[in-house]
Amino acid sequence: MGSKSVSDEQLITELFDEFRFYARVLSFGPYSGIIQKMIINFRNNKGDSFSSPLLDKALNELILNDKRNDSIFNKIKSTINEHIDWNQVFSDNKKEYITKSIAAAKSLEFTRLCPLINFH
Structure with missing residues (x-):
């Protein structure tokens, strides 16, 4: 053949x-x-x-509902709240620390059953 x-x-x-x-x-x-x-x-x-507004909304919900202390959103929020004084000049040392701190945050993980199989 x-x-x-x-x-x-x-x-x-x-x-x-x-x-x-x-x-x-x-x-x-x-x-x-x-x-x-x-x-x-x-x-x-x-x-x-x-891009898709629906995917943007889903990602936003996923980020906001990520309750881990080391999630990206929580890490950025806590780092800003703890290390930025809006009334003072921003130093290079602070910038380096904040950059390292945020870089250590955990990114989103799609390990729950719903996101893995697109179930809603």
Whole structure:
């Protein structure tokens, strides 16, 4: 049996079609449409970033609901409150300390079941 020759563009189109199909099957809830838009943007991307008000809202909620002491939001808030005196000149030492302190913060982790399977 001979193999069918497929152009690169045909192969890319078929792979993205399959990607969109499985994304529809595996995504549901308020973000399912966004997944499709992200895939289309990824396929047609010419260096443009993808943005969505709904994803921005979801990320904002995730950040604000992250109650860990070492979360990025809590670390920034506590570092600013503890180490910035708005009535004094900002020193280089303070700047270095604040930069290191914030860099040590934990980024968001998608380890809960809901974010992992897009369940809402």
